[in-house]
Amino acid sequence: MQNKKKILCLHGNGANKEFHSYQLRQFEKEFNDIEFVTIDGPISITRNVHASQVVIPQNFAKMIENKPLFTWGNFFKLDNNNIDAVFQESLDYVIKILKEQGPFYGVLGFSQGSAVAARLATLIEDKQIDLGYEINCFIFSSGSMMTLPNKRLIFCQIPSIHFIGINDFLYDRSLGLSTQFLNPLVILHDQGHKVPFLSRQQIQLLKQFFNKGKNGWLQQIFVPKL
DSSP: OOOOEEEEEEOOTTBOHHHHHHHTHHHHHHOTTEEEEEEOOSEEEOTTTOOGGGTSOGGGHHHHTTSOEEESOOGGGOOTTOHHHHHHHHHHHHHHHHHHSOOOSEEEEETHHHHHHHHHHHHHHTTSOOOSSOOOEEEEESOOOOOOGGGOOOOBOSOEEEEEETTOTTHHHHHHHHTTBSSOEEEEESSOSSOOOOOHHHHHHHHHHHHHHHHHHHHOOOOOBO
16 A cells, blocks of 8 residues: 655644644545644643634634644744744744654645744755755645745745635735745635635646646646636
8 A cells, every 4th residue: 555645734823733634624535645644733822812713713613622722833932023933942843743754745834834834944945954855845724924034035946835815814925925935836715714625626736736746846837716
């Protein structure tokens, strides 16, 4: 039996791996040759300070009721707008998992998790870290444009998929993130701030993306469609 490709999945703020797995249930069903590995963020948070109520539909709230919740950013460490300090613990944690449990085919991030994934992509592009293998793609849902230390700009030449909600409060920042990657595959949807439920056409597009690999990605120009 052929081993499945593994994609490491990073949940949003104030959630956990179980809830993220639920968000990805369509992906797990449709892409049976891919293992979506969900993990908890390294920073636990108390219920009275989490912000997940803003982005988690009310009918899903029961799924995380009385369950441990996690985040990726420690904003107590924010110093002179150095966003790296906020996410450094999480970056170290994710890099450790990628090295110890890899190889991983790709990394997927939702909302705050996409911030960690995006910073990881720039570190790989800038050759600041070496995982010992190549990440084939990054997947962002409700992502945000990256702000790097000293206002540096890094253009990532790594295949990427961007799920962007036209009704998402992060719409502009998600579009901005897509411009920081070469030839991004942008999939627009009207479902707001969430991991979207995909149409059959969108699923087929993703299957083609995964099956063609990096060489196919270099030969095809992607045009966003709703």
